[in-house]
Amino acid sequence: MTSRLDKPAISLSRLAIHAVLLFAVLLYLVPLVVMLLTSFKTPEDIGSGNLLSWPAVVTSIGWAKAWATVSGYFWNSIMITVPAVLISTALGALNGYVLAMWRFRGSQVFFGLLLFGCFLPFQTVLLPASFTLGKLGLANTTAGLVLVHVVYGLAFTTLFFRNYYVTIPDALVKAARLDGAGFFTIFGRIILPMSTPIIMVCLIWQFTQIWNDFLFGVVFSSGDSQPITVALNNLVNTSTGAKEYNVDMAAAMIAGLPTLLVYVVAGKYFVRGLSAGAVKG
Amino acid sequence: MATLELRNVNKTYGTGVPDTLKDIQLAIKDGEFLILVGPSGCGKSTLMNCIAGLESISGGAILIDGDDVSGMSPKDRDIAMVFQSYALYPTMSVRDNIAFGLKIRKLPQAAIDEEVARVAKLLQIEHLLTRKPGQLSGGQQQRVAMGRALARRPKIYLFDEPLSNLDAKLRVEMRTEIKLMHQRLKTTTVYVTHDQIEAMTLGDKVAVMKDGIIQQFGTPQQIYNDPANQFVASFIGSPPMNFLPVHLREQGGRVLALLDSGQARCELVLGAASQGFDGREVILGIRPEQISLGAGEGDGVSLLRAEVQITEPTGPDLLVFVTVNQTKLCCRLAPDISCQVGDTLNLQLDPARVLLFDAQTGERLHLARHAAPLQDNVAHIAGR
Amino acid sequence: MTTATAQLRASPLDAVQRWLPKLVLAPTMVIILVGFYGYILWTFVLSFTTSTFLPNYKWAGLAQYARLLDNDRWWVASKNLLVFGSLFIGISLVIGVLLAILLDQRIRREGFIRTIYLYPMALSMIVTGTAWKWLLNPGMGLDKLMRDWGWEGFRLDWLIDPDRVVYCLVIAAVWQASGFIMAMFLAGLRGVDQSIIRAAQIDGASLPRIYWQVVLPSLRPVFFSAVMILSHIAIKSFDLVAAMTAGGPGYSSDLPAMFMYSFTFSRGQMGMGSASAILMLGAILAILVPYLYSELRNKRHD
Numbered sequence: 002m003t004s005r006l007d008k009p010a011i012s013l014s015r016l017a018i019h020a021v022l023l024f025a026v027l028l029y030l031v032p033l034v035v036m037l038l039t040s041f042k043t044p045e046d047i048g049s050g051n052l053l054s055w056p057a058v059v060t061s062i063g064w065a066k067a068w069a070t071v072s073g074y075f076w077n078s079i080m081i082t083v084p085a086v087l088i089s090t091a092l093g094a095l096n097g098y099v100l101a102m103w104r105f106r107g108s109q110v111f112f113g114l115l116l117f118g119c120f121l122p123f124q125t126v127l128l129p130a131s132f133t134l135g136k137l138g139l140a141n142t143t144a145g146l147v148l149v150h151v152v153y154g155l156a157f158t159t160l161f162f163r164n165y166y167v168t169i170p171d172a173l174v175k176a177a178r179l180d181g182a183g184f185f186t187i188f189g190r191i192i193l194p195m196s197t198p199i200i201m202v203c204l205i206w207q208f209t210q211i212w213n214d215f216l217f218g219v220v221f222s223s224g225d226s227q228p229i230t231v232a233l234n235n236l237v238n239t240s241t242g243a244k245e246y247n248v249d250m251a252a253a254m255i256a257g258l259p260t261l262l263v264y265v266v267a268g269k270y271f272v273r274g275l276s277a278g279a280v281k282g
Numbered sequence: 283m284a285t286l287e288l289r290n291v292n293k294t295y296g297t298g299v300p301d302t303l304k305d306i307q308l309a310i311k312d313g314e315f316l317i318l319v320g321p322s323g324c325g326k327s328t329l330m331n332c333i334a335g336l337e338s339i340s341g342g343a344i345l346i347d348g349d350d351v352s353g354m355s356p357k358d359r360d361i362a363m364v365f366q367s368y369a370l371y372p373t374m375s376v377r378d379n380i381a382f383g384l385k386i387r388k389l390p391q392a393a394i395d396e397e398v399a400r401v402a403k404l405l406q407i408e409h410l411l412t413r414k415p416g417q418l419s420g421g422q423q424q425r426v427a428m429g430r431a432l433a434r435r436p437k438i439y440l441f442d443e444p445l446s447n448l449d450a451k452l453r454v455e456m457r458t459e460i461k462l463m464h465q466r467l468k469t470t471t472v473y474v475t476h477d478q479i480e481a482m483t484l485g486d487k488v489a490v491m492k493d494g495i496i497q498q499f500g501t502p503q504q505i506y507n508d509p510a511n512q513f514v515a516s517f518i519g520s521p522p523m524n525f526l527p528v529h530l531r532e533q534g535g536r537v538l539a540l541l542d543s544g545q546a547r548c549e550l551v552l553g554a555a556s557q558g559f560d561g562r563e564v565i566l567g568i569r570p571e572q573i574s575l576g577a578g579e580g581d582g583v584s585l586l587r588a589e590v591q592i593t594e595p596t597g598p599d600l601l602v603f604v605t606v607n608q609t610k611l612c613c614r615l616a617p618d619i620s621c622q623v624g625d626t627l628n629l630q631l632d633p634a635r636v637l638l639f640d641a642q643t644g645e646r647l648h649l650a651r652h653a654a655p656l657q658d659n660v661a662h663i664a665g666r
Numbered sequence: 667m668t669t670a671t672a673q674l675r676a677s678p679l680d681a682v683q684r685w686l687p688k689l690v691l692a693p694t695m696v697i698i699l700v701g702f703y704g705y706i707l708w709t710f711v712l713s714f715t716t717s718t719f720l721p722n723y724k725w726a727g728l729a730q731y732a733r734l735l736d737n738d739r740w741w742v743a744s745k746n747l748l749v750f751g752s753l754f755i756g757i758s759l760v761i762g763v764l765l766a767i768l769l770d771q772r773i774r775r776e777g778f779i780r781t782i783y784l785y786p787m788a789l790s791m792i793v794t795g796t797a798w799k800w801l802l803n804p805g806m807g808l809d810k811l812m813r814d815w816g817w818e819g820f821r822l823d824w825l826i827d828p829d830r831v832v833y834c835l836v837i838a839a840v841w842q843a844s845g846f847i848m849a850m851f852l853a854g855l856r857g858v859d860q861s862i863i864r865a866a867q868i869d870g871a872s873l874p875r876i877y878w879q880v881v882l883p884s885l886r887p888v889f890f891s892a893v894m895i896l897s898h899i900a901i902k903s904f905d906l907v908a909a910m911t912a913g914g915p916g917y918s919s920d921l922p923a924m925f926m927y928s929f930t931f932s933r934g935q936m937g938m939g940s941a942s943a944i945l946m947l948g949a950i951l952a953i954l955v956p957y958l959y960s961e962l963r964n965k966r967h968d
Contacts, residue, residue, distance in 0.1 A: 018768050025765060031783075032797045032841065039800065051811040052801065096694050103687035104724040111695055118702045120954055122902050124926045124943040128712060130704035130937060155694055172369035173939050175336050180383030181357035190382075194924065213790030215905040218925075220931060230792045237796050244841055246428035246800060257693045257793040264788035268781055271788065272389075272849055355683065 032258050040064060040251040064255075065249030067236075071252050073225070074232035077214055078259075079141050081228055085150035086207040089158045093203060094196065097162025099190055102174050112163065118156040126153075127220050134221060141223050149221055150211050157210075158203050165199040166192065201270040209271065210259045229256045259260070283439035284347040284470055286310050286333070292341035293325075293332060293494075302328050303494045306342070310487055313468040317485035319475055325494040326474045332442055333472060335359050346437055357386075359438075360432035366443040368423045370415035370430075375412040378430050390404045401429040404463075423451050428463075441473040445480065457483065482506065490514045512644035515567050515637060521614065523567045527641065528605045532560040537649055539566055539636075543588035543606045545626060552635050553649035561651070564647060567637040570601065570614035576630035590625045602627065706924060706947065712940035719934035730941040740942065743920040746832050747949075750921065751900040753836045754843070758896055759889070761840065762847025767877055768853045769848070780852070783845035791842070795909025798838035801824070828918035832913055835919060838906060847892050854888040855881065890957060897953050901946060922946050 024054045036053045042056040050057070079114045100112050131140070139145030169192070169264060218228040227235075233256045237249045264271055286309070293303040303325050316328040330348060331337040333344060335356035336410055340392050345353050351359050362383075371381050384394045402408040405425045415423055424444060430481075431439055444452045444577075461484055464471060475481055481488050482502045490497045490513075498510040509515035515523045528539040531549070538549040550566075576585040576613045588604035595601075595617060602613045602621060612630060621627065638647040679921050786794065792851055797873040801807050804823035812820040824830040858881055866876045868924060904923035907913055913920040913928070920928075922942060930939025 004310050015771070018771055019773065022765070022768050022773065025761075025781060029786065029841070029845070031780050032794075032801060035801060036797050047806070051814045054814075054961070092694060095690055099687045104690060111691070111698075114703070115698060117954075118698055120708065120898060120950060121702060122923070122943070122946045122950055124902075124904075124923055125709050125947050126701065126705035126945070127709075127719055127927075128721070128930060128940060130701070130709040152697055155697060156702070159694065164723060170367055170369065172365040173371065175331075175334075176363065176365060176369040176430075177371070177382075178336065178356045179334060179361060179363050180430075181386040182382070183683055184690075186386065191371050191373070208790055213792075215790065215792050216927075218933060219908075220927070230790050230905070233796065234792050237799070237909065244805075244855045247864055248801065251839055253793045253796045257789045260788045260790070261785065264785055265781075268784070268842065274785065 012111055021055050021268045029282070036254055040067075040247050040254055042247050044243070044245050044247060063245070063251040066245070066248045067251035067264070069234060070248070071229055071232045071255060074227055074229040075255060077143060077226060078228040078230070081146045081150065082208060082211045085147045085154065085211050086204055088147070089151045089154035089207055089258075090200065090203045092155060093158025093160075094162045094193070094200070095154070096159040097164075098164040098192055100159065100164035101169070102171060102187075102192075103184070115156050115159055119160060123153065123216055131220060141221070141226050143222075143226050146217060146221050146226070149217050150214070153217075154207055154210065158207060161199055161203050161206070162196075167198070169195065198270075198273075201267065202273050205263055205267055205270045209264060212260050232256075283663050284433040285312050285345075286316070286438060286470060286472065287348075288333070288342070288344035289328075289345065291329070291332065293328060293337070293338050293346060294340045294399060301494055303332070303339075306496055308487075308496065308499050309490055310470065310472075313470055314486045315464055315471045315473065315484060316402075317473050317475060317481045317488045318491060319478060319481040319488060320491035320497075321476060323493075324491040326443060326491050328494075329491070330442055333342070333438075334361050334363055334440055337407050339504060360434075360436045361438045361440060362434045362436040363440040363442060364424075364427045364444045366446050367414070367446075368427040368447075368577075370426055370497070370555075372415050372425055374413050375414055376407065376418070376426050376429075378424060379415065380433050384429065384435050397433045397435075401433045404432065405429050418493075420448050421456065424448065424456060425449075432467075437470065439469050439471045439472065443474055443476065445477070460484065476520050478520065482518065490517060509637070510646055512567070512639040515639070515646075519569055520572050521601065523569050523637075524609075525610050525639070526566045526568075526611065528564060528566040528607060528639050530559045530562045530564060541586055541606050541631075543586050543604060545589055547588040548586045550631060550636065552633055552636060556649065559649070563641050565589060565639040565641050565644075568631055568635065570612045572632050572635040573611070573613040574630050574632075575619065576628045586629050586631070587626050588629055590621055590623055590627060593621055593623060605631070650654060705928055709940045709943050712936060713944050715937050715940075716852040717936035717940070719936070720721070721936055726937060730937040731940055731945075734941050734945070737938075739917045739920060743922045743925045744918055746919060747900065748922055750832050750835055750839070751897065753840045754900050755831070755893060755896040757836065757840045758844045758847050759892060762845040762892070763851050763882070764896035765844070766855055771854055780849065781849050785845070786842045787846050789842070791905030792909045794838050795843050795906045796919065798834065799910045800843070802834050802837070803889075825911065826915055828915050831915065831919040834928075835903070835906060835910060835921075837963060838910060839899070839903065843896065847896070850888055850892055851885065854885045858884060862932065902951055922949075 031053075038053065038056065039047060041059045041061065042050070043058065043060055043062065046057050046251075100108055134140045134145045134149070137145070137148075139148060173191065177191055179203060182190065212228075213230065214228070215230040215234065218231040222228065222231065233252050236252050285378055288308050289302055290304050290631045291306040292301060292659075294301045306314070306329060318329060319462065320326050328337065332339050335351070335354060335358075337353060342352075342515060343350050344468065346359060346361075347528060370376075371382065375625070380398050380401060381394050384397060389397075398411070399408075402411060405428060407422065410418060410426070415426065418426065427444070432439045442494055444460075445456055448456060453489065457480060464484075473480075474507060475583050481490075482505075485502055487499065488502050492513055493570065498505055499513045500508075505514060505518055509518070512525065526541070528541065530552075532555045535555050536554050537552045541548050541550060586606065588606060590602055590604060591610075592603040593600060594603075598617060600615045600617045600619055602615055604611050604613065604627070606647050615621070639645065691836070702944050709868055712721060712729055713729070715722055716724045716729070732957040769779065775781065802822060802825045804821075804826055807822065809820050809822035824834050831845075837853055862880060862884070863876060866880050871880070903921050905929065907921050907924045908917060923946065926939050926942040926946065929935040929942065
């Protein structure tokens, strides 16, 4: 934003700027570092040392115990997240395609309803949703959670795709129609091949949202069908016995690593997803 | 190849909104090149979409080769279209772009290859067949878009402002190419543009549109020389026609128009007297190239002395601006005339070419021509 | 070579094609109408019933709402939301804008630094809550660290202090979200018209002044978006409370979302829970509607 003609000079102000930024980097990293350090200590070590003290002995017993406790739930999360992400993305793409390129009477109104729906606090639908799941026989099942995540993710995924497809000139669809292509042909042969960026954004956004979800997990599942976020919370907040912080931290890392990894690998799509959600209307 | 006829075509987007197309009537013969021209928002693109079937019409009928296609979907009308933005499929190669429509129609692969080769040769894009649209220049993309249309061998070609995205030089080149192609292939074509030079040079027939209505339909020459109203007269021709408010007077069986340049006055003889022209205020139209330099002093008949206010040498012409009837008048003169701001010129207006328009409605007013046309005593500069 | 001979009537396949877009969208339309708006209506209805452990549809008028307003815990939760919300939004904005401005100065390794600031957004609030719960642990967390580093007598027991526990929530939430605000503003700053800056520089303004008086005011839409999103996060905050404090000590760190869950699913007070959910919806609408209204008005002006 500073004039492109300036060359950044080494001056006091620039040193100060770098110092502040570096300090902020440390602040953001400290919790992660602490989690890691703690997870590799023994409980006695934790008691005697402090947050940033190096482990007297670097041990993975915390991780082993954490994994033993939460591995089942880890797989639950995968079983829930992967189908939900794929289904909601696919539906979002089709819906976005219709809303952007095949407008009909009422489709704009519907889009407005959809947009509004992105804002709703889920507390307002929890009860009726749980009744419905019960009636469908899907209460406390993985499938039930997948259904819930698909339904409540549709608003966002449709929004993503619709906003992306709106930027494609409709002369392209007209040309295809004149060439004789029908609704699905145009989607499959022309639109979808152009959609790679937004598909990535959507997949990553949905993966992060659904994997990290806690509310739906704690309301719609129990016992063996719970996702890892719920299991983590149960583990950390049980008040029986002595607290084993190394196990707690290791479990938190296990819960957080998948989305963290996705972020590190494909971060720019994540950022685009955030700003797509931010720039509404 | 086919004939195209539009009968009473109407289009409206709903109550409360003025009609986008009102009562469109036109017909072109097999192999003719029709131009739809007009300012933005006049409805020409909408009309084209209706012909293509991309939009439905609210009333009237569209007939291709005598068959009413108004209810048919685009793909059944056997029409191909070239878009302003080319609309090439970005993830497919040039070859696949051209072949796409043929593949959908389930042509055998051998026939498809043959068509692609034929079209590529015609448009000289053989070396581009494996590239993707993103790797092509504007002019190349334009050719591929045309190739896609040509490969289909449709009954009618539609062009929607295809040259608007090209730079000026390329536009002139492509214009000539389109004309050559039309001469060779004799295809029935409808071509939309806002550029009146394209309208004049490319079309067999021109339809000038404004506000959803066809203002005039005819050959380019008819539109140019015999415009139906002030809008058509002002739209076609560059530099545009001059419009002067004049006061008419009848005397001795003739209608005279008073011109006042501030330096001199003259009364232009326009034609035989008819009812109701005496004392009327009308608009007089005359094209810049229809004004010439007269020899001798102003004789009060058709020569007018006027002071030069601005000169614009354009290279092929010299444009001179004077003031007549308190309005700026543009005159197109030969470039080698030496003339400066402040000089006085003797201008001759040819009354046979002068047009009259109603001051309120802009409609053309017709006068019976004077029996003996005035002689030209100055050689006219060839127009354009 | 040419295709089928021209037909005079549209083929039945054309009719299908015309209906196809509507057919494809229909399931989603049904889902949205039922799952979103239908369910909201259902919850709305439930808030007027006497439902407890199971739903019933006996009319209770505004009784549940009255009980809510009479409920100390609800008041604590609502007050907490105001405190938490304003601190969270305010501090996140300040930090986010500051970091964005600093990063805008063409720093080396800007991408790397940005990645660090943003990674907390990728974590679940449960993980964040767990981490900060440990960090703010009274006796073993930051205070012990400070004491070990030489700051004798440093105490940080906010987590168990009913009056201060909300601040712990704020710290964790700000840590998670401020990076995102930074990203939003950085993008906004990059979109600012250079010529305005140059004009101000020629006028002799210093860089901080230019930012404060010229650039930031032009980023008003970004501010609004940021406030909208942060408010949304604040009102929905449930995971963070569950992980860090479970509403405790007692219910001093309760938030409306937690209240709703607790009363609806643990305490068998579906009617009250529904009422609390509707009030939460009201809070969101109270922020959303004026924002949308002003957006629409601005669009009409353009």
